[in-house]
Amino acid sequence: MGGSGVTGDYIWALAAAKALRFPVIVHKAEGVPSWVTAEDLVVAISYSGNTYETVSCAREAKARGATVLSVTSGGKLASWAKENGLPLALIEPGYYPRTALGMLAGATIGIINSSGIKIAADKEVEDAADALRSTSRGEGETIARALAGKDIYIVAGCGLFDIVAHRWRQEFSENAKAITKTEFYPESAHNDMVVWQLLHNVRKGFVLIEGDGRVCAVLEDLLRQIYNDQRDTVVRVTPRGNGVLAQLLQGSLLGGYTSTYLAMFNGVDPRDTSITGRYKEALEKAGLS
Numbered sequence: 001m002g003g004s005g006v007t008g009d010y011i012w013a014l015a016a017a018k019a020l021r022f023p024v025i026v027h028k029a030e031g032v033p034s035w036v037t038a039e040d041l042v043v044a045i046s047y048s049g050n051t052y053e054t055v056s057c058a059r060e061a062k063a064r065g066a067t068v069l070s071v072t073s074g075g076k077l078a079s080w081a082k083e084n085g086l087p088l089a090l091i092e093p094g095y096y097p098r099t100a101l102g103m104l105a106g107a108t109i110g111i112i113n114s115s116g117i118k119i120a121a122d123k124e125v126e127d128a129a130d131a132l133r134s135t136s137r138g139e140g141e142t143i144a145r146a147l148a149g150k151d152i153y154i155v156a157g158c159g160l161f162d163i164v165a166h167r168w169r170q171e172f173s174e175n176a177k178a179i180t181k182t183e184f185y186p187e188s189a190h191n192d193m194v195v196w197q198l199l200h201n202v203r204k205g206f207v208l209i210e211g212d213g214r215v216c217a218v219l220e221d222l223l224r225q226i227y228n229d230q231r232d233t234v235v236r237v238t239p240r241g242n243g244v245l246a247q248l249l250q251g252s253l254l255g256g257y258t259s260t261y262l263a264m265f266n267g268v269d270p271r272d273t274s275i276t277g278r279y280k281e282a283l284e285k286a287g288l289s
Helices: 002-018 052-063 075-083 101-114 122-133 137-147 159-174 192-197 214-228 244-266 276-285
Strands: 041-046 067-072 088-090 152-158 180-185 204-209 233-237
Touching: 002 041, 002 101, 002 159, 002 244, 041 052, 041 075, 041 101, 052 067, 052 075, 067 075, 067 101, 075 088, 088 101, 101 122, 101 244, 122 244, 137 204, 137 233, 137 244, 152 159, 152 214, 159 180, 159 204, 159 214, 159 244, 180 192, 180 214, 192 214, 204 214, 214 233
Parallel strands: 041 067, 067 088, 152 180, 152 204, 204 233
Antiparallel strands: none
């Protein structure tokens, strides 16, 4: 869920890029899907270790006989994994979950690799670290300046890079408190794109996350035209790095920098996500904590 959940999206993307011979499914809900059995491997990821949906999923998966791996900084998930003698990757506590993406991704890759599934080679992880080090805060500040003062933001991604668009939306919501929608191409070419037939009288900031492949190349050329027709700001972002993991993480870090500077320019506190506490309180009142 949230900042932890996007880690699962990246694992899915790595698996898709490597054409693994088994499905990788990201589940972001209470419990586990009905088809989970003792033949399945389940990786429970929660930075705090107290995410209700993740903890309930891990417990139910174990009850069904599935192999359960856990990635967390502590909390209920860590205690439960230790009590049951299950594989556990502990990461450093004390961060905002959305800022711990690098640690979560590294720990998740490590624990999956140790289970016998090579989801990413050491060189891929090293290349990702290099890509992150090459990303400056100044890049995010430049993009944020171009986007500041808009009423709504539209972040589009194509192919595997729709995950990066999803991450940017989350970061804009949490850090900048900015109303943001995502468009996932090529799917959105069949529906979401239609909204741009009209010229909308609001201040819009478009972010186009550029991906790979022939269809994405066609769509990106088209989207630049369509977005420019809206007579507002269009920013193109090309995630960089050697390999899918590097590009996903680099693009995500840039989104984090951009959203934090956007928060500053908009005069809001990027650290404050107190409204999410109301959901946790509602769960506790319902006996679901």
